[in-house]
Amino acid sequence: MSSGTILARAFSRAGYCVFATNEYPSLIRGGHNIVTVRIATREIHALEGVVDILMALNQETVDLHKQELHDGSIVVFDPKDYDWQASDFSNKPVLVPVPLRGLVEQGAGEPVMRNTIALGVTVGLLGVDFILVESVIHDQFTKKGDEVVRRNLAFARSGYDFVKTNLPALQGCHIAPTTKKEDVLVLSGSEAVGLGAVRAGMRFAAIYPMTPINSLITFLADHAKELRIVYKQPEDEIAGINMAIGASIAGVRSMVATSGGGFALMVEGLSLAGMVEAPLVIDLGMRVGPATGMPTWTEQGELQFVIHAGHGEFPRVVLAPADAAEAYTLTIEAFQLADKYQVPVFLLTDKYINESQWCVPKTHFQGDVLLDRGKIAQTEALASDVSFSRYSLGNDDGISPRSFPGQKHGQYFANSYEHNEVGHVSEEPMNRKAMVQKRLKKLSAMSRDILPPSVYGDPEAGVTCVTWGSTRGPVLEALERVGFAVGGTRVNVVHFSWIYPFPAAQAAALLSKSTRIIDVEQNATGQLSSLIREHTGILIQEKLLKYDGRPFFPEEILDKVQSVK
Template sequence: MENVIDLGLMVAGPAGAGVFASSLLLGKTLMRHGFSVFVTNEYPSLIRGGHQWAQVRAVFGGYSYSHRKTVDAVLALDKFSAEVHIADLKNGGIVVCDEGDAPTQADPRVVAFPLRRIVKEEGGPSVASNTVGVGVLLGALGLRIEIAERVIYDQFRGKKEAAELNARLLRRGFELGRSLELGVRDRVMSLKPAEEGRSLLIDGNSAVALGALSAGLTFFAAYPMTPASPILHFLAEVQRDLGIVVFQPESELAAINMAIGAAYAGARSMVATSGGGFSLMVEALGQAAMTETPILIVEVQRPGPSTGLPTHTAQGDLRFVIHASQGEFPRVVLAPGDPYQAYVLGNVGLNLAWKYQVPVIILSDKYLGESYWTLKDLPQLGVEEGKVSRESVNGTFPRYKLTEDGVSPMVFPGTPGSLVYANTSEHDEYGFGTIDPLKVKAMQEKRFLKLRKLREEAERSGVEVYGDGEVLVVTWGSTKMIVLEALRRISGVGLLQVVWLEPFPKNKVKSAVHGKKILVIENNMTGQLVSLLREHLFLEPADVLLKYDGRQFYPEDVEAWIASHLEAR
């Protein structure tokens, strides 16, 4: 560990002060120096105003899994931030702020500079003081200003004047920061910068969208809902370049109905929302199941019930998505734990929907969706078309034909000579409504035949195991990253991440937990993963750690909790 450099930086200030832009500038600059970078943020659900902060964790010689409780430096963009976030400093840490924002009571950990005066001298808008502050931190850390300037020009691509202004402001802050000395400065200055273009700083929302694109996504509809809205923003920006259709209708119900209609016509479709929006989509979820129309739904969780905490994180929708809609039908629920998995499962999810003609739900959360991690590369993934038929039958096509695996050939409206019926009521093989008990039973059993192959898929790739030991922590979703960060400092403990929640990979999980002391960690109040372990394996964990205040766990708290169980053995 002595060769590892571990940095924690925070930017804090009022909404509109450039808090998030500053954190990404810092994160990308550190990544281009060879650091593994993680960036997360917190902001209130307000149209205007409110306090925000973003934390940048950067590790050289290791991987940056998550945030931690304390940081080496805080860039405070107002007086409130300068006073409040002193408490987040490590020993020897500093707060950088403007001269006018220094706390009333002098504190040697607070270093004030004329950030706003420099912006005024350069003729920039007052908000640009954040760029000067970032420059101060870069200088204090001994980072290379030319690398940060390239990040600036990348961020302001196509806006030459803004790029040049911010580059000047950055350099002026950098010169001021060189007068400071953080403890790691000499070690950082000796680093050889990474080969640029070899790493990617990406959030979970963008990653899942890229994964769906790699699986042939052609239609996306969504009504804006935090924290899933960035998926809509990202796809809207690239739709013309990629030749896809992105549409924002009047409601979440309209969005999923449009996606179902597009899929019925042959477009590989996806929607994205949060728990409240998914609640509105539930009626149409059953429609997709009954018509056996393939659709991918991304549900980025936030706390509920009702509006809950719109800009915070939770893992409270697991049972909801597994059982949503009336009646019984097969579905798939997948939960990525990091952007790499989000990318892969975006691809897998859309392909599964078309392969088995079932609704597939990717269950993400705010922490994963809006945080950024460093990735070295993303694999090339492809499209699985499924049972798509293009032959003419010169009549009504048996869209719901009984087959051995429950998956019927699919033909799209407009195929010459073929009539294609879809029916949201129970129907026969041709889509005509029926109440015949024998046909009703046959159709229900046909749909559930798909579960045989889906369970096999779940057993093949439904879990991920990290490390080994007599104690095994079981978790799901983004909480995996917190546990991995905690286990960095604990030996003799393994981690089991359940990726497929429905169908549940019970044989794989049963094998992994055999003979272990089981601890479960999840970000909800009722232990929803625990309920699945009880249901499928009759397994009662030795202990459960839950959190439900809208924030992810801190690794330090997880470390202490796991350590207490190791001491008790």
């Protein structure tokens, strides 16, 4: 999504809030690919259902998106693709023919350069100065050499100049001026997870390629040397999680990332991490299932899966970021919790979060993080009489200090069999019971760290939308539009970032105030609502569920909220 990124970063540098998302089929090349960039002078959380400027690089794009246009939307197209006429549209868009192919030929470029020309045209139509996009093009392509920079600038310029020369009346008709307040980054959710992991001192990641977490791999592999981390591509996800557990036991913060199908292979290893009490962070980028599903589309279908995955009973934490900013902070939190409780911690992300591009103030990523590695055995305190009890039962919170292989007098066995305090196998009934209790005690200990659900709008509102993960964005966008009220009734959002152990008391307190609760989820069965029912007894009758692979639009939320119950 290079052109989309450049456009987003150009406007972000000028002080606008931007959001970009991509849609593409599961093909290496071809098919209908789009990137949608939204630019605003206020903070935004999602896309809209309408399109102001449609930049069509082929006929199909207009065919597929003309219903999203409104009267006055601009349609840029190359008459060589298809000579669109006003009569082809049920609404009244402004038709702007631009000879994209002709401009490519004039500059002796490849057909792909139409993207860059289109970028210049867009900037021209929005009426901002070319220098805005010039600096971003320079920074984006400078690694590829001066010639690449020069050519990209030339093609962008030709599109920009075409608008200046031929379409003076259209300039500047769509965007209000703004001023820059602070440095802002434009990055994907995957990249935010990567930044969070690095900030948290993550040293080892074993990730088998899978949509939608591939840009996390790119980020880690590109920076492995300077950051002193190892990214290893394993032969499969089974190897990946076992490698990460090995690195964790050896003493470093480690992680895996995958999507649902890859995680299915990791489930055996998850259970191993639970048994040997290995800290581990698992980034699960959900996409449309079951099986191979629709690999490049978004869904929230794995909430119940991650809570219940793994044979046997053992504790875990499940966190679900709503956007890139939260992906960064919750990734750091995930590593801290994993070490503190010596458990696997999930980051439940999705395709929409991972591959969309979000604007986040730079300062968000700049604070120091004080690493808390949890309970670590200190070598000087270890007795030389071979008595170190890695899985000591003498802790109320179930967490026992760990040693690392190579540490003097810290010898123990990390054992996938049920074991005693040293790690020797034990099938003795009293030991078994004590070890199960030791591990499960952590669940209650975690209650002191639980992040309660966030409330947006009036906590006393009569109508509540329940969200988790990426559905927060479109719901907030919708409710901000109507001032968090519908027909005189106040509406709020109760949003869950901390999914498990479920914040039952806090959820019950918040939800019991509402007379109407609407569960908004990107799956077909309302998985969070089942969790709420299980832990609070509250039965949510109204559900807005979307499972066609496309993210929610604010308009769909408003339709539901405004509908008579």
